[in-house]
Amino acid sequence: MAAHGMQQPAPQPLPGVAHVVAVGSGKGGVGKTTVAVNLAVALSKLGYKVGLIDADIYGPNVPMMLGVTRQPNIVGENMIEPIVSHGVKFISVGLISPGDKPMVMRGPMLHQIIRQFLQQVQWGELDFLIVDLPPGTGDVVISLVQTVPLTGAVVVSTPSDVSLQDARKALEMFHQVKVEVIGIVENMSHFTCPHCQQVIDIFSSGGAERTAAQFGLEFLGSLELDPSIRKGGDSGLPVSLAGPDSEIAKGFYEIARKVASAAVEIAGRTDDVLEIT
Numbered sequence: 001m002a003a004h005g006m007q008q009p010a011p012q013p014l015p016g017v018a019h020v021v022a023v024g025s026g027k028g029g030v031g032k033t034t035v036a037v038n039l040a041v042a043l044s045k046l047g048y049k050v051g052l053i054d055a056d057i058y059g060p061n062v063p064m065m066l067g068v069t070r071q072p073n074i075v076g077e078n079m080i081e082p083i084v085s086h087g088v089k090f091i092s093v094g095l096i097s098p099g100d101k102p103m104v105m106r107g108p109m110l111h112q113i114i115r116q117f118l119q120q121v122q123w124g125e126l127d128f129l130i131v132d133l134p135p136g137t138g139d140v141v142i143s144l145v146q147t148v149p150l151t152g153a154v155v156v157s158t159p160s161d162v163s164l165q166d167a168r169k170a171l172e173m174f175h176q177v178k179v180e181v182i183g184i185v186e187n188m189s190h191f192t193c194p195h196c197q198q199v200i201d202i203f204s205s206g207g208a209e210r211t212a213a214q215f216g217l218e219f220l221g222s223l224e225l226d227p228s229i230r231k232g233g234d235s236g237l238p239v240s241l242a243g244p245d246s247e248i249a250k251g252f253y254e255i256a257r258k259v260a261s262a263a264v265e266i267a268g269r270t271d272d273v274l275e276i277t
């Protein structure tokens with residue numbers, strides 16, 4: 001851009017949207033979308049107004065996990081009406097290009113889609129707009145931070161060393177694009193054998209908490225590997241629907257509460273900075 005003498009416009013807050021929070025991971029398949037969806041539903045159940053952007057354009061699973069796959073309506077000239085499911089407004093490439101064909105895209109088109117999802121969807125008033133990022137480091141995050149200011153990011157990892165190695169790269173990426181990391185979630189932390197009640201650390205355990213401590217970040221909590229979490233995702237009925245008192249969902253509510261209070265704290269700090277300048 002600079003080489004062409006073009007100035008990138010400064011990121012603009014979305015009118016009516018208080019906090020944009022990204023959910024990322026280094027690796028794929030660690031449960032990033034599961035966390036994003038359950039976090040969104042939990043925040044909604046806690047009384048917040050919540051939106052969710054499925055920015056995982058190569059594997060848009062949010063429609064399946066929220067149980068709605070119909071195409072969104074276009075209103076007025078070119079505004080998209082988000083789909084509402086379980087109290088969460090959402091948008092996904094999966095709604096626009098359904099089926100099993102992958103979207104093949106070049107960088108500029110990807111950037112356009114992210115901008116469109118932010119600016120041309122009728123989000124209305126939101127306390128939280130959660131963005132489910134594609135795994136890895138890269139283009140989508142750059143498009144995101146060029147378009148809107150982010151309150152922060154949540155990083156999801158399993159406790160395995162391989163997943164943690166990639167999670168550290170995600171932390172580095174957020175640092176490079178100056179997005180504050182709200183904290184780290186350990187997913188698939190352990191498995192309780194339904195027959196013998198023995199706890200098995202399939203992907204090891206405690207690694208994400210140690211990584212959080214190493215980087216001076218908040219540990220947002222650990223989630224069990226549990227078939228009902230997978231079933232909830234596959235059936236479009238995320239376990240968070242069971243409410244904060246449910247044993248299976250309480251981890252997600254703990255994460256939701258921590259994210260909500262961190263967002264307020266971060267925004268308070270940023271406002272102070274803005275007043276000084």
Ligand SMILES: Nc1ncnc2c1ncn2[C@@H]1O[C@H](COP(=O)(O)OP(=O)(O)OP(=O)(O)O)[C@@H](O)[C@H]1O
Pocket residue numbers: 025027028029030031032033034035056059061134135187188223224225226227228229230231233234
């Ligand atoms: N704690 C868990 N217990 C049981 N199953 C889980 C858990 N977390 C995620 N899963 C399941 O693992 C699979 C992968 O999860 P998910 O799609 O959320 O990962 P992801 O990190 O978003 O993947 P990608 O970004 O590569 O698409 C899904 O089938 C999901 O239901």
